[in-house]
Amino acid sequence: MRQYAKTGLGLLFTAIMLFPVYWMVNVSFTKDTDMRADPPHLFPWDGTLEGYRAVLDQQLPYLGTSLIVGLGTVALTLVLAAPAGYALAKLRPQGGGTLSFVLLIAQMIPGIIMAMGFYAIYLRLGVLNTIPGLILADSTIAVPFSVLIFTAFMSGIPDELINAAQIDGASRWRTFRSVILPVSRNAIVTVSLFAFLWAWSDFVFATTLDGGGDHQPITLGIYHYIGNNNQQWNAIMATAVVASIPATLLLILAQRYVAAGVTAGAVKD
Amino acid sequence: MTSHASTLARTREKPRVRPAGHDRLAAWAFLAPVVVYLVAFYAYPLYRNLDLSLRHYTVRSFVRGDAPFSGLDNYRTVFADPTFGPALLHTLVFTVASIAVQFAAGLALAVFFAQHFRLSSTLRALFLVPWLLPLIVSASTWSWMLNSDSGVVNHALSLVNVDAVNWLTSPDWALASVVIANIWIGIPFNLVVLHSGLQAIPAEVHEAAAIDGANGWQRFWRVTFPLLRPVSAITLLLGLVYTLKVFDIIWIMTKGGPADASTTFATWSYRLSFGNLLPEFGPGAAVGNLLIVMALVFGLLYIRIQRRQSL
Numbered sequence: 412m413r414q415y416a417k418t419g420l421g422l423l424f425t426a427i428m429l430f431p432v433y434w435m436v437n438v439s440f441t442k443d444t445d446m447r448a449d450p451p452h453l454f455p456w457d458g459t460l461e462g463y464r465a466v467l468d469q470q471l472p473y474l475g476t477s478l479i480v481g482l483g484t485v486a487l488t489l490v491l492a493a494p495a496g497y498a499l500a501k502l503r504p505q506g507g508g509t510l511s512f513v514l515l516i517a518q519m520i521p522g523i524i525m526a527m528g529f530y531a532i533y534l535r536l537g538v539l540n541t542i543p544g545l546i547l548a549d550s551t552i553a554v555p556f557s558v559l560i561f562t563a564f565m566s567g568i569p570d571e572l573i574n575a576a577q578i579d580g581a582s583r584w585r586t587f588r589s590v591i592l593p594v595s596r597n598a599i600v601t602v603s604l605f606a607f608l609w610a611w612s613d614f615v616f617a618t619t620l621d622g623g624g625d626h627q628p629i630t631l632g633i634y635h636y637i638g639n640n641n642q643q644w645n646a647i648m649a650t651a652v653v654a655s656i657p658a659t660l661l662l663i664l665a666q667r668y669v670a671a672g673v674t675a676g677a678v679k680d
Numbered sequence: 681m682t683s684h685a686s687t688l689a690r691t692r693e694k695p696r697v698r699p700a701g702h703d704r705l706a707a708w709a710f711l712a713p714v715v716v717y718l719v720a721f722y723a724y725p726l727y728r729n730l731d732l733s734l735r736h737y738t739v740r741s742f743v744r745g746d747a748p749f750s751g752l753d754n755y756r757t758v759f760a761d762p763t764f765g766p767a768l769l770h771t772l773v774f775t776v777a778s779i780a781v782q783f784a785a786g787l788a789l790a791v792f793f794a795q796h797f798r799l800s801s802t803l804r805a806l807f808l809v810p811w812l813l814p815l816i817v818s819a820s821t822w823s824w825m826l827n828s829d830s831g832v833v834n835h836a837l838s839l840v841n842v843d844a845v846n847w848l849t850s851p852d853w854a855l856a857s858v859v860i861a862n863i864w865i866g867i868p869f870n871l872v873v874l875h876s877g878l879q880a881i882p883a884e885v886h887e888a889a890a891i892d893g894a895n896g897w898q899r900f901w902r903v904t905f906p907l908l909r910p911v912s913a914i915t916l917l918l919g920l921v922y923t924l925k926v927f928d929i930i931w932i933m934t935k936g937g938p939a940d941a942s943t944t945f946a947t948w949s950y951r952l953s954f955g956n957l958l959p960e961f962g963p964g965a966a967v968g969n970l971l972i973v974m975a976l977v978f979g980l981l982y983i984r985i986q987r988r989q990s991l
Contacts, residue, residue: 421797428809504711524726554714554717558714615928654816654817
């Protein structure tokens, strides 16, 4: 096949794959009165910004909550996972293998089951419908994955670097902070991106643990929109477009980290 | 989401020089936060869930925590429930159908994108979009696209003279609808993992086969596919573990309905615990625990295969 033909075919496949994304954007600009037009408007020639106005009017608090929850989850995940990764990769204590195994298993537990357990605990502790409660629950999606990412990455740091620091009299903690962390930038970026994205996208924990909260994340904002049966699909899709911004930014700014995160561990090099 | 059996294997393979006592202490000091965390926020919720499934709960006793122990009653209730059979069947159909199509499409696309042409890496990156979008975004977009009266899918079908399908509202099509949406979300993962698997096959192998006169089709089935088998096994098993637990998409698109037509273990368990005015926490937790067992069977198989490969 000639080069151009291949590129053409590639463009076609991509267009088909991304059609739903296009459709979301298209509907977000479509007027209520045109929403059920037959044939449907394939392009919002005569569009409206009503949907986005609704986002500004109603969804900003939800977006703010999601931002806080996302950042909180990133912070908590990094604090827990980076030291653990260092220990597993470089200090290799007895029982480290078992811990890695447990982390691997932990990733496979369905979120909905974790949510039920958390609900029972949170109800008793009175932390249902709170932001810290949601951050804590959301972090369970990211922590096992992140420890394993850090372990894989830090295993690649040459021992000489660490030994040199030790000879200079640095403590383990000092070595970790001043030598290991600075060279682990890529792992930190990867972990932060995924932790943020997963917390931002979380629906299971939000609906079970924060369903009656004063501060709800954007996923619930969209869910309430759909549930209210108001059929204001331009507003629903406009919110969906706005909720997709972090994912889009991530792909544009940090594509190589994303691909690394997807494949890390699944394939041996 | 991926797992890291290779990391595990690597830590095991390393020739073990036991750190001295002081270092061992330092190591566990670094691990302490995560260990405490795992016990408090993984083990304890799971224990609570197990406990829930072994007691007879009412809303009152749930709050007060004094529900009587009822042994395996909740499990008996669940097995005898008329929803059990359909939920099991739908879970299997949903999982197998999703994975089969995702894998086939992902593999075909991986092979296609492995040829270097202009824009190939950019386009491949764009394929990641569905995987990165929040599930509620994908699910609500598909809901509207599959709308019976005004959805673009039915409009497209009408162009080729196919009658409108009640995708989300007819019991015959609801499961198919959520499978379609889930396939769309899962293709990127399969594409990316299989693509990097393809990259690991040395180019000389293909060249040798080409010199021997193998055509493209033969090269794929006789060379590429067998060499890709380890990566394929991993991709399929991971897909299995992650597809079994899909909840968001189904719940948002159909709530498991109409009339249980798209109910899986995940949505059933949620509905029992949270979906009704009168929550049935016990049976809900029991269904959840059955789901864990299913996920772990495939999960352990995955770890086994991954380890054997890295030896």
